[in-house]
Amino acid sequence: MEIINLAGQWRLVRLADGSARPMEVPGDIYSALIQSGELKDPYYGESELKAQWPGREDWKIERSFTIPEHFLQLETIRLQADVIDTISEVYINGSLAGTSNNMFRSFEANPKPLLHPGENFIAVIIRSPEQAAIREAARLHYPIPASLYPVSSPHRNLIRKAQCMAGWDWGPCLMTGGIYDSIKLIATDGPVIKYVQTRMKALGPFPATEEEPASGPDFSLDIFADIEVPEEMDIETEFFLVGRHVSHDCHLVSNYHLAAGTHRISATMLVKKPDLWWPNGHGKPALYDLYLKTGSDPLSEISAEVHKKIGFRELRVVSEEDDIGRSFKFVVNGKEIFAKGANWIPADALPSRWTRARIAGLLDSAVEAHMNCLRVWGGGRYESDDFYELCDERGIMIWQDCMFSCALYPSSPEFLSNVEAEITHQVKRLSDHPSIALWCGNNEALGAITWYEESKKNPARYIVDYDRLTEGVLGRVIRALDPDRCFWPSSPSAGPNDFSDNWHSDERGDMHFWSVWHEGKPFSEYLTVQPRFCSEFGFQAFPSMRTIESFAPSDERNISAPALEAHQKHPRGNSLILDTMLRYFRLPKGFWELVYLSQVQQAMAIRTAVEYWRSAMPRCMGTLYWQLNDVWPAVSWSSLNYDGTWKLLHYEARRFYAPVILALFIKDGIAQAHIVSEIPGEHTATITLQLLDFHGEPRGVLCTNSSTITNLTSQIVWHMPVSELPYKPEEAYIEAALDVPDLGISTIAILFLTEPKRCKLADPGLDVTLATNEKGQIEATVHASEAPAFYVALELEGLPGQFEDAGFYCKKGARKKVAFISEETATTRKHASIATQRAHAEASAISMANASLQARLRVFHLQNSFEH
Ligand code: BMA
Numbered sequence: 001m002e003i004i005n006l007a008g009q010w011r012l013v014r015l016a017d018g019s020a021r022p023m024e025v026p027g028d029i030y031s032a033l034i035q036s037g038e039l040k041d042p043y044y045g046e047s048e049l050k051a052q053w054p055g056r057e058d059w060k061i062e063r064s065f066t067i068p069e070h071f072l073q074l075e076t077i078r079l080q081a082d083v084i085d086t087i088s089e090v091y092i093n094g095s096l097a098g099t100s101n102n103m104f105r106s107f108e109a110n111p112k113p114l115l116h117p118g119e120n121f122i123a124v125i126i127r128s129p130e131q132a133a134i135r136e137a138a139r140l141h142y143p144i145p146a147s148l149y150p151v152s153s154p155h156r157n158l159i160r161k162a163q164c165m166a167g168w169d170w171g172p173c174l175m176t177g178g179i180y181d182s183i184k185l186i187a188t189d190g191p192v193i194k195y196v197q198t199r200m201k202a203l204g205p206f207p208a209t210e211e212e213p214a215s216g217p218d219f220s221l222d223i224f225a226d227i228e229v230p231e232e233m234d235i236e237t238e239f240f241l242v243g244r245h246v247s248h249d250c251h252l253v254s255n256y257h258l259a260a261g262t263h264r265i266s267a268t269m270l271v272k273k274p275d276l277w278w279p280n281g282h283g284k285p286a287l288y289d290l291y292l293k294t295g296s297d298p299l300s301e302i303s304a305e306v307h308k309k310i311g312f313r314e315l316r317v318v319s320e321e322d323d324i325g326r327s328f329k330f331v332v333n334g335k336e337i338f339a340k341g342a343n344w345i346p347a348d349a350l351p352s353r354w355t356r357a358r359i360a361g362l363l364d365s366a367v368e369a370h371m372n373c374l375r376v377w378g379g380g381r382y383e384s385d386d387f388y389e390l391c392d393e394r395g396i397m398i399w400q401d402c403m404f405s406c407a408l409y410p411s412s413p414e415f416l417s418n419v420e421a422e423i424t425h426q427v428k429r430l431s432d433h434p435s436i437a438l439w440c441g442n443n444e445a446l447g448a449i450t451w452y453e454e455s456k457k458n459p460a461r462y463i464v465d466y467d468r469l470t471e472g473v474l475g476r477v478i479r480a481l482d483p484d485r486c487f488w489p490s491s492p493s494a495g496p497n498d499f500s501d502n503w504h505s506d507e508r509g510d511m512h513f514w515s516v517w518h519e520g521k522p523f524s525e526y527l528t529v530q531p532r533f534c535s536e537f538g539f540q541a542f543p544s545m546r547t548i549e550s551f552a553p554s555d556e557r558n559i560s561a562p563a564l565e566a567h568q569k570h571p572r573g574n575s576l577i578l579d580t581m582l583r584y585f586r587l588p589k590g591f592w593e594l595v596y597l598s599q600v601q602q603a604m605a606i607r608t609a610v611e612y613w614r615s616a617m618p619r620c621m622g623t624l625y626w627q628l629n630d631v632w633p634a635v636s637w638s639s640l641n642y643d644g645t646w647k648l649l650h651y652e653a654r655r656f657y658a659p660v661i662l663a664l665f666i667k668d669g670i671a672q673a674h675i676v677s678e679i680p681g682e683h684t685a686t687i688t689l690q691l692l693d694f695h696g697e698p699r700g701v702l703c704t705n706s707s708t709i710t711n712l713t714s715q716i717v718w719h720m721p722v723s724e725l726p727y728k729p730e731e732a733y734i735e736a737a738l739d740v741p742d743l744g745i746s747t748i749a750i751l752f753l754t755e756p757k758r759c760k761l762a763d764p765g766l767d768v769t770l771a772t773n774e775k776g777q778i779e780a781t782v783h784a785s786e787a788p789a790f791y792v793a794l795e796l797e798g799l800p801g802q803f804e805d806a807g808f809y810c811k812k813g814a815r816k817k818v819a820f821i822s823e824e825t826a827t828t829r830k831h832a833s834i835a836t837q838r839a840h841a842e843a844s845a846i847s848m849a850n851a852s853l854q855a856r857l858r859v860f861h862l863q864n865s866f867e868h
Contacts (some may be wrong), residue, residue, distance in 0.1 A: 001186060001187070001188040001190065001192075001304055001305045002071055002074065002186070002187045003184050003185070003187075004067070004071070004185040004187075005182070005184045006025070006063065006065060006122065006184055006185065007025055007026060007183060008024070008025065008063070008181060009015075009022055009023075009024065009025075009063070010023045010024070010025045010056040010061050010063040011023060011030045011061070011062050011063065011064060011282070012020070012029060012033075012059060012061055013057060013059065013060040013061075013062065013630050014057065014059060014147070015057065015058040015060055015125070015533070016057055016058075016166045018549070019379070019454055021033070021036035021038070021351075022034075022035075022036070022234040023035075023061055023178075023273075024352065024525050024798045024823070025061065025063075025178070025179045025183060026178070026179055026180045026181055026182070026350070026351075026352070027178055027179070027352040028085070028176040028177065028178035028180070028182075028350060028352050029054055029059050029061075029176050029177050030042070030051070030054060030176035030350055030821055031128065031178075031350050031351075031353070032178075032208065032354035033054060034225050034409075036352075037055065038214060039051055039473060039495045039769055041665040042172060042174060042721070043172070043403075043550070043551055043552065043632045043633055043664060044550075044551050045552070045553060045562070045566065046149060046562050046566040048149065048172040048173065049307040049471065049566070049664055051172075051174060052151075052173065053104050054175075054176070055128060055129060055153060055173075055174065055175025055176065056128050056130050056131065056175075056740060057125050057385065057769075058125060058126065058128055059125070059126045059177065060123050060124070060125050061123070061124045061178065061179060061186050062122065062123040062124070063121070063122060063123060064119050064120065064121050064122075065119075065120055065121075065122065065185075066118060066119055066120070066827055067115050067116070067117055067118065067185075068117065068519075069117045071117075071187050071468075072112070072115060072116070072117060072186055072704075073305065073701050074189050075187075075189045075190075075230040075231070075376070075440055076110070076112070076187065076188050076189065076192070076230045076524075077110065077111060077112040077177050077185060077186070077187040077190055077289060077609050078108055078110060078111075078181075078185070078187075078192075078579035079092070079097060079098070079107075079108065079109045079110075079111045079122075079180055079184075079185055080104065080106065080107070080108050080182075080183070080184055080186060081100075081107040081108075081182070081183040081184075081186065082107075082180065082181035082182050082272075083103060083104075083106070083179070083180040083396050084100045084103070084107045084124065084126075084178075084179055084180075084182050084350070085103040085126070085129075085161060085162075085176070085177045085178055085179075085180060086100070086101065086102065086103045086126075086129050086132075086160065086161040086177060087100070087101050087126070087127040087159065087282050087761060088100045088107075088124050088125060088127065088131045089124070089125045090107070090109060090122070090124050090125075091121075091122070091123045091124075091125070092111045092114040092122055092749070093114050093120055093121050093316075093588050094119065094121070094123075095113070095114050097110075097111045097114055101159070101160065101418065102160035102418050102421070102422055103160060103161045103162060103381070104160055104381065104382055104403055104419075104422040104425070104426060105160075105421050105422050105425050106425055107663075109540070110241075110474065111185070111749050112272065116640050118408055118583050119170045119735035123740070124179060124387075126177040126178065129153070129159055129161055129165075129175045129177060129796075130153045130154070130175050132159055132229065132731070133153065133154060133158050133159045134154060134155060135158060136155060136158035136159060137154070137155040137158055140158075140410070140786075142406050142454070142458075144155075144157060144158065144383060144407075144409065144410055144462065144465075145407065145408055145452040145454055145455070146163075146203055146407030146408070147406040147407060147448070148167075148407070148649055149168050149169050149171075149173075149504070149569055149681055150167070150571060151167045151172065151173040151569075152166055152167040152173055153166035153167060153173050153175050155163075156407070156440075157404075157407035157408065157409055157410075158410065158415075160291070160403075160418060160419070161175075161377040161407070162346065162379070162380055162403070162424060163378075163380075163403065163404075163405045163407070164345065164346065164349075164379045164380055164405075164631065165349070169569045169571075169573075169633070170345070170569055170570070170627070170630065170634055170636035170637065170638070171345070171349055171569065171631045171634070172349050172569075172631075172632055172646050173214045174350065176350065176351065178351060178352075180351045180354070181384065184292035184723055185724045187274070188230075188303050188304070189230070189296070189303065190226065190229070190235070190256075190294070190295050190296045190303030191227045191229045191233075191235050191294050191295070191303055191304055191320055192227070192228045192231075192294070192303075192304055192305065193225055193226070193292060193304045193305075193306050193427070194226040194228055194262065194293060194307065195226045195428040196223065196224070196225045196226075196290075196306045196431060196432070197220045197223075197225075197431050197481075197482075198221055198222060198223050198224070198290065198310055198429055198432050199221075199224075199235050199483075199484060199816070200219050200220065200222070200271075200310075200312060200484075201219065201220050201222045202207070202216060202218075202219055202314050202490040203217055203218040203219060204217030204218060204344065204389070205217060205221055205334070205544065205650070206314070206333045206334035206335070206391075208334075210756050212298045214244070214288035215273040215274060215275050215276065215310065216273065216274065216275075216276045216333060217273065217311050217543050218267070218270060218271065218272050218273060218412065219268075219270075219274060220268060220271075221241070221268065221269045221310075221567070221845070222266060222267075222268050222353050222530060223239050223248075223266060223267045223268070223290070223292070224264055224266045225237070225263070225264070225265050225266070225292055225306075226262055226263070226264055226428075226435060227258070227262065227263050227264075227265055227295075227304075228261065228262040228263075229258045229259075229260060229261070229263070230260060231257060231260045231599075232257075232258065232259050232260055232514070233257075233294065233296055234255060234256070234257050234258075234294070234296065235255070235258060235294055235296055235508050236253065236254070236255050236256075236294065236295060236296075236515070237249070237253070237255075237256065237265065237293070237294040237520075238252070238253045238291075238292070238293045238294070239252045239253075239266075239267045239269070239291070239292050239371045240252070240289070240290075240291050240570065241269060241271065241288055241290050242288065242289040243274065243275070243286070243287070243288030243289060243291070243821065243853055244274075244275055245272065245273065245274065245275075245502070245592065245823050246271065246274075247272060249269060249270055249272075250269045250270075250271060252267045252269065253506060253747070254267065254607060255300050257374050258446045260390035266269070267832030268524055271312065271666075271682055272290075272506055273592070273649070274286070274288060274312040275312070276311075276312055276333050277311030277312055277313040277380045277395070277434040278313070278333065278373040278391075278392060278393035279330075279332055279337055279372040279373070279395045279396070279397050279722075280367055280370070280371065280396060281340075281370055281372055281395075281396070281659055281678070282332070282335065282577060283374070283395075284335060284395075285311060285393060285394065285395035285434070286311060286312070286313070286747065287309040287310065287311050287392060287393065287434070288309065288310055288785070289307060289308075289309060290307070290309070290310050290432075290759075290802075291305065291307050291664065292305070292306050292764075292843075293305045299692070300667075301641065302307065304356055306416070306475075306731075308322040308432055309389065309435065310390060310432050311392060311434030311435075313332060313433075314329070314331075314332070314333055314334070315330065315332050315434070315485075316330070316331045316332075316435055316486070317329070317330060317331075317437065317438050317488065318330075318481045318487035319486075319488075319495055319509060320329050324507050324532070324619060325494075325505070325507030325508040325833060326494065326495050326507070326508035326509055326532065326632070327532055327621070328508075328509050328510055328532040328533040328621060328622070329532075329533070329618070329621035329622070330373075330437055330621070330622070332397075334820070336570050336618065336621065336677075337372065337397075337484050337621075338539045338614065338617055338622060338678055338711055338712065339372060339373035339397065339399075339533065339622030340370060340371050340372055340373060340610075340623075340657045341366065341371040341372060341373035341374050341375070341396070341623075341624045341625075341628075341759075342366065342371060342375075342624055342625045342626070342627060342628035342639065342653075343375045343377050343385075343536060343538075343625070343626045343627045343628060344377060344380070344533075344629065345377055345379070345380050345627055345628075345629060345630075345631055346374060346380040346381060346383075346625075346627050346631055346655055347359050347362060347629065347631070347634050349631040350785065354383075354384060356386040356390070358423050358644070359383075359384070359387050359390055360386075360390050360493045361592055361644045362471055362628065362629050362640060362754065363387075363390050363394055363396060363501045364643060365393075365628075365640055365644065365646065365650065366394075366396060367394050367395075368622065368626060369650055369654040369657055370653075370654065370657035370658055370659065371396065371623065371641075371657060372395060372396060372397055373396065373397040373398070373399065373437070373624060374391070374396055374397075374398060374399070374624070374628065375399035375401065375491070375535055375536075375624050376398055376399065376400050376628070377401055377403060377443055377627075378403050378404050378420065378440070378442045378443030378444075378445075378491070379405030379406065379443055379507050380405070380407040381403060381405070381724055382400070382403060382426045382429075382430065382808030383500060385429075385505075385546065388433040388435055389429060389433075389476070391433070391435035392433050392435045392601075393436055395435075396435055397435060397437040398433070398435045398437055398438075398622065399437060399438055399440060399491070399535065400435045400436050400437075400438065400439050400440065401440045401441075401442060401491060401680065402423060402426075402439065402440065402441055402442055404441070404442035404443070404445045404446065404469070405442060405443040405446070405625075406443060406444050406448055406461050407444065407445065407658060408448055408449065408452065408465065408466070409445065409457060409465065409466070409469050409642075410465065411464070411465040411468035411469055411472075412482070413465075416469065416472070416473050416676075418504075418741070419473050420477060421472050421473055421476070423473065423477045423478065423599070424477055425597070427477065427478055427481040427482050427513045427811040428481060431481065431482045431485070435602070435833075436485065437485075437486075438485060438486040438487070438488055439474075439478045439485060439486070439487050439488070440468075440488040440489070440490065440491050440493075441470040441475065441487070441488070441489045441490050441493075442470065442474075442490050442491070443490075444490070444491070444492070444512070445466065445470075445490060446466060446489070446490040446499065447492065447500060447503060447512075448467060448492060448500075449462050449463060449501075449618060450501055453847065463499065465472070465852060467645075470489055470490065471489070471770065474487070484640065484711075488509075488510070491510055491512070491535050491536070492509065492510050492511050492512045492535060492536070493509050493510060493655055494508040494509045495508060495509045501808075506529035506530050506531045506532070507532065508532065509532060509533070510532070510533040510534070510535040510622075511529070511531040511532070511533070511534050511535070512534075512536035512537070513526070513529060513534055513536070513537040513609075514536070514537065514538075516539060516605060517538055517539050517540070517576065517607075517637075519536075519801045520579055520580075522583065522725055523569050523584075523604060523609075524608075524666070526605075526608050526613075527608070527665060527667045527679070527858075529561075529613050529619070529621055530612075530613065530616040530618065530619050530620055531613060531623075532620060532621065532866065533582070533620065533621055533622040533623075533674070534613060534620070534622065534624065535624050536624065536625075536626045537606075537609055537623075537625055537626060538606070538625055538626030538627060538637035539580075539601070539605035539606060539637060540570065540573055540576065540577055540598075540635060540636060540637050541577070541598040541599040541602035541635070541636075541637075541647055541648075541649065542559070542577070542598045542635050543595075543630070543635065543636075543638075543641045543642065543647065543797070544599070544641050544643070544645060544647060545592060545595065545596070545795050545797065546641075546643070546704050546795075546797075546798075546800070547633045547641040547642055547643060547645075548564075548595065548633070549631045550610055550633050550642075550643070551567060552562060552564055552567075552696060557591050558591055558593075559574050559577075559578075559591070559856075560574065564635070565692070567632075567633065567634040567635055568635040569634065569635075570635075573635060574635070577598050577601075577635075577657065580595075580605075581597060581598065581601060582828070583755065584601060584604075585600075585601070585756055585757045585759060585862075586753075586757045586864050588642075588866060589866040589867070591751070592858065592860075593860065593866075594794055596648075596860040599647050599648035599649065599793075599807075600791045600807065600862065602637075602639075602647065602648070603647075603649045603651045603652035603791075603807055604652075606625050606639075607650065607652050607655075607656045607719055608658045608665060609623065609625070610623050610625070610653075610657070611656055611661065611663035611665060611674075611676075612663065612664055612665050612667070614656075614661065614714065615663040615665075615674035615676055615714045615716075616714070617676065617712065617713075617714045618712065619794070624745070625637075625639070625653075627639075628640060629642075629644075629733050630642040635838075640654055645801075645802045646802060646806070648791070648793060648807035649807045650808055651807045651808075652807055655747070655749070658745075658747070659677065659678050659679050660675070660676070660677045660679055660685065660738070660740055660743065660745055661675075661738075661747075661749075662674070662676075662687060662736050662747070662749055663675075663676055663714075664734065664736055664749055664750075664751040665751070666722060666751070666753070669721055669722055669723065670678070670719050670720065670722070671719065671720055671722050671725070671734065671751065671753065672690060672716060672718065672719035672720075673685065673687065673703070673716070673717050673718045673722075674714050674715060674716050674717065674737055675707055675709060675714070675715050675717050675738070675746075675763060676678070676713070676714045677709035677710065677712070677713055678711060679709070679711060679743060680711045680841075682709070682710055683705070683709050683710075683740050683742055683743055684706060684708055684709075684740070684741070684742070685706070685707050685709050685738060685739065686704070686706050686707075686710075686738075686739045686740075687704070687705045687706075687707065687717050687718070687736065687737070687738055687739075688701065688703070688704045688705075688736070688737045689701070689703040689704075689734055689735070689736045689737075690702060690735055691726070691732045691733070691734060691735075692723065692732060692733060692734075692735050692788065693727070693729060693731055693732050693760075694731070694732070694759060694760045694761050694762045694787060694788070694863070695762050695786075695787045695812070696786075696787050696788045696811065696812025696813070699726070699727055699732050700726060701736065702718060702720065703717065703718040704817055707719045709740070710751075715771070722753050722754075725753065729752075729753035729754035729758070730758045730759050730760055731759075731760055732753065733750055733752050733753060733759070734750065734751040734753070735748060735749075735750055735811075736748065736749050736750070736751065748809060749809075750790065750809050756862055757864065758865075759864065761787075761862060761863055761864040761865075762786065762787035762788060763786055763865070764785070764786055764787045764788060764810070764812070764861065765785040765786060765787070766782065766783070766784055766785075766789050766792070766810075766859055766861060767783045768780050768781065768782050768783070768794060768859050769781050769783075769854075769856060770853055770858060772852055773817075773819060774798065776851070777821070777822070778819070778821055779818045779819045779820065780794055780803065780817070780818045780819075780820070780824070780857070781815055781816070782810055782818060782859075783810075783814070783815045783816075784810040784813070784815075784818045785810065785812075785813070786812070786815065787812055788809065788810060788811055788812045789809070789810040789861040789862075789863060790810075790862040791807055791808075791809075791810050791860075791862045792816075792857055792859070792860070792861045793806040793807055793859075793861070794806065794807075794818065794857065794858065794860075794862040795857075795858040795860075796853070796856050796857055796858075797856040797857075797858060798818060798856060799820070799822065800819055800822065800823035801820055801821050801822035801823045802820070803818045803819070803820050803821070804818055804820075804821055805818050806818075810861075829852050
């Protein structure tokens with residue numbers, strides 16, 4: 001087998017005027033135009049509005065390449081591109097070699113008759129996706145609506161392209177296109193392996209012990225390979241597995257006599273007691289290397305080879321009728337697992353920035369916050385191989401939506417056959433990743449039937465469309481090609497064959513709970529439901545200082561300035577943030593205080609929901625907040641800033657997703673503390689709850705308790721009506737200490753008894769000094785000399801990186817040391833945006849010893865006295 005890799009330097013030609021500029025492939029049109037200086041950074045100011053024209057035009061991406069003589073003598077030659085976005089024609093030496101119309105299918109053509117030895121040309125014409133969608137709309141027999149956002153490209157639902165590229169309520173409308181991932185010519189005389197898929201079955205029970213056993217029962221492993229041969233031939237195949245304790249039995253060699261065409265061949269291995277793959281926090285995610293090599297007989301020359309990493313685990317989605325309604329939970333290797341995580345959207349609005357390093361950085365942050373599950377949301381894309389490999393390695397379970405979101409979709413034969421090819425490819429590509437927990441038909445496409453005038457008037461027509469797509473294609477294909485994995489019809493959904501919209505039912509299946517954000521209800525509204533599994537709930541905040549500085553000019557650092565409004569895509573977003581702020585806090589003095597406070601309230605909102613729902617375990621078995629990351633620097637529901645640094649919510653997530661927590665909340669006027677544990681074995685936890693006034697003086701112990709905690713349990717340890725507490729709610733707060741000595745856990749959490757704006761917060765006399773610690777890091781010592789300080793957050797203006805903790809509570813008199821993790825050492829460095837790199841260059845001019853560092857320090861904490 002010989003490969004000519006076509007990645008590298010291409011030319012991008014604007015068909016309207018013939019102008020050309022260089023383009024890196026893999027890459028996208030917008031990134032090339034930014035690189036050539038013709039397009040102003042669309043992430044800056046209001047530039048997105050002026051960056052709509054490239055998506056409305058046709059482009060050509062072209063290059064020349066050399067074919068050696070002997071390459072053409074090989075029997076088959078294929079041109080293969082993993083992702084072409086979206087409507088394209090591919091020409092070789094001026095003749096059409098193939099077309100594409102789906103970003104989620106791989107492209108393949110036979111260019112052999114068009115090639116000649118020496119220099120050849122390839123040109124990929126990318127048609128305007130917007131014009132293509134408009135043309136599709138004109139062909140419809142009845143309207144098929146999709147939700148629109150402030151800057152939107154119409155009819156996005158009619159073309160198979162990442163839906164959020166057309167604009168979303170957190171993302172820009174940048175209808176770019178291009179060639180992503182690899183593009184190459186492959187020539188061979190021998191067999192070609194098209195896909196390899198495995199199925200595995202545990203042959204015995206999983207050990208009943210609570211401690212995660214490193215190795216499980218024996219597994220039988222079936223391996224299926226789709227092999228194509230150009231002509232009748234004998235082939236030899238070799239399957240082998242490499243990993244700990246793998247025996248010789250896992251090395252199989254077979255011979256086949258095959259006619260020309262594609263054949264599915266299979267092999268079965270017995271794998272004795274492999275190490276198991278566990279989700280993060282429950283054990284190691286052990287992986288094994290599986291190889292398949294094949295060639296013409298004898299196997300003197302290997303003509304094709306596939307290597308993949310697989311994990312031995314049994315992952316079941318258990319959703320059964322019960323006393324409450326219909327359960328929803330993950331059971332891995334026989335163990336019930338509470339899914340802790342968030343929703344994932346693409347790593348960037350510009351595909352050229354979807355790098356492995358950035359994805360790894362974002363996933364590392366998820367792991368640091370104890371997440372074990374992410375939902376790949378249906379408005380983005382089936383992620384890259386990099387993404388799933390990195391999730392496999394980190395033990396992150398993936399809820400995998402199919403790529404349909406917040407819209408109705410056609411059910412014409414052409415559309416459905418296009419989707420059938422798409423989902424067939426994606427399932428065959430991805431099904432061996434141990435991280436993928438389930439397939440889900442779409443995001444909110446079932447619910448969307450009730451959103452539009454057209455579908456409200458004629459629901460039957462749209463339900464039929466919905467069912468043809470969801471059950472008729474997606475469900476059917478997925479069940480056939482990946483029979484061991486759950487197919488869940490939609491998110492949210494009450495379950496298969498249930499067409500009710502599950503937005504407000506906390507009894508069945510998965511729920512999206514948006515009343516606190518979209519309906520502007522108080523945080524206590526989270527306590528009115530106990531979802532079986534909450535796959536979406538969220539609250540917006542402004543991004544951190546450096547992110548705002550990366551897109552807002554210095555005279556626009558104000559939430560209603562044009563640059564800020566252009567980065568707030570939710571029409572009522574800023575009003576909802578401000579309404580909430582007025583409900584809970586006093587209006588802060590300056591812009592940066594307001595930004596900080598928006599993050600405090602976001603952290604409080606999501607903490608309220610997660611702590612309550614974790615305490616409702618096992619009725620509730622999962623919480624995935626909306627959303628982990630951002631595609632550009634924006635005001636959004638994300639817990640990570642666009643540059644990968646953490647908003648206060650992410651630090652809070654590291655606390656509320658810890659394996660053992662004290663969940664503190666007030667429900668129906670009753671303050672309460674629950675201890676929630678997901679640690680195997682029995683452990684003794686001591687809990688001390690005391691009242692303190694806002695000067696930090698202890699005002700009485702409410703409870704000291706010693707409890708035995710076991711895996712997957714939630715126990716109430718204390719409760720009392722707020723009205724019966726010996727102090728008025730505005731005069732005191734609860735400080736709750738949790739210690740589990742044998743696990744090395746010692747945490748302190750606090751609970752306000754009324755809205756912070758009513759509390760008699762005192763000036764903590766916060767003193768923060770910077771020094772260099774023994775690791776050479778900048779380290780802040782935070783001292784609250786006069787009174788306790790709440791939600792303390794530090795920023796070093798202009799320095800890339802972040803403090804290791806933020807949003808923390810500082811007891812009166814305590815000194816807390818917090819190191820600054822500079823971008824050199826942090827994972828954030830791996831996904832530095834252009835803006836951060838700019839800031840980095842500026843910052844490197846600053847010497848650590850420089851006194852100006854102290855001048856760059858900004859200290860935030862909750863306060864109620866502002867001089868305006
Ligand atoms: C959800 C998602 C997204 C959206 C978010 C915030 O329901 O599925 O479509 O961005 O709400 O409105």
